[in-house]
Amino acid sequence: MQVLGLYGTPILLVFNVLSWFAAKNFLWLGKDMPNSAHGAFFAISAVLAAASFFQFIVEFSDEFWDWEDEGKSVASLRLDLELAEERRILEARRLTPSAVERQASYKERTPAEVERLRKESRYYRRVHLWMQWLLFFSSAGVSAITAWYDPPQPGKGALIFLGFTITVITAAVGYFKPRERAFNLQQTADNIEQHVNAIDLGIAPYVQADAANLELFATNVENMRVEQRKREQQLDQPHQGQQEVV
Template identity: 85%
Template sequence: MTSPISRNTTDELIQYRRDIADLQRRIRNRRMQVLGLYGTPILFILSLFSWIAAKNFLWLGNNMPGSVHGAFFLVAAVLAGASAFQFAIEFSSEFWDWGDEKTSVAKLRLDLELSEERRILEARRLTPSVVERQASYKERTPAEVDRLRKESRHYRRMHLWMQWLLFFSSASISGITAWYDPPQPGKGALIFLGFTITVITAATGYFKPRERAFNLQQTADTIEQHVTALDLGIAPYVQADAANLELFATTVENMRVEQRKREQQLDQPHQGQQEVV
């Protein structure tokens, strides 16, 4: 059963994370607000200059069509209204409250840095025991397994789509070549299909989705095997609970490091891979 002290510690650390996530959301929103606040008037001015430039360069000495006048006027009116609306929100809290008005992004980022520093200091003071951290690590492992399998499915689907597109493109080249004589209008299709085959072949060799999918699935299966062994208390987890958790955390971290090394190796050119090996 979880002790009250441990529960309070968890709640405090969770609250710090919530505060940091809230500040990150406020920073994103404030950036969008500032972008609209200063970007919309600039677009309004550019629309007026475009209106004048179109009249002087495209319809110099002639009457500009009414539809073009109407389009420019509509764009300018919308931008002017949006600018006035945003300035009213920014400088009149009674009109509308969108949060953090008159607050700079730099101040919010400073608050975020201070919150993260406060969380780190409090985490050091409220850090649970090693056994509790190892038990918490074990509870997070299924999410890591799901992530690895999701990425594995993503790369496997990518590889299958590339291969099927490669198959159809190769077969289409032979069919179009046999069907059209003279080559027009099949010449353009042949050029496009040849380009597609070249791009897919190069992308498959560079990104290596099949190898990535295999490595991710293998790591996920191995981690899941260790989770099952720990739950059942079978080898190699046949010691005391504390020793089993320590061995489990060490083993899983080593497997994650090996997985990252394999990903980095796949990112290297072929010659670099041979040197690494």
């Protein structure tokens, strides 16, 4: 976030200034630009300029920081991670636990898998909501600009942009299907959590010995994960391909 703010804020400042000139030359060509529009662009530029100035001061002043980046490259960090993973695998091979212990360890890792599925579900749900809101505002903007500007100049450029936005969002929603992905991920997470609670409480179907319960639990969770991957593959297929897979 620090790097994003450091480089993104000046870019937004330049984009806002360019938008200011573009609005004056395209939307109000040959006319006086309203003072409210000038004031809005100026206020946004002032805020972005102040934020950029403050961030550069903070970034390059040692007084604000009691730590310093080690300067280690990403490639070096990735190599250290791969070496640590190799050492872990070798140690695991040397001390290979029994099947029951591995199943118990698998059960302890299941809540993290549930959280991962829910996190991805929330991500796709937010993507779907943003697409839908942008689609709503773009559709409403087309109607509003068409009714406001008659003849269509100088709103023709805005109409073209909004129409392009609607087309892109509609195609993206139909292709990526974020709502369906969010629903499938949330459903799988809820089902796995139900089995976790069932084995913790010792209720059906986990009413046997501990070893048998762990084996059944691992089997059920793996089956649900396989079904989740199949649903994701079906969403990636064209409509005709989905029917053939089903």
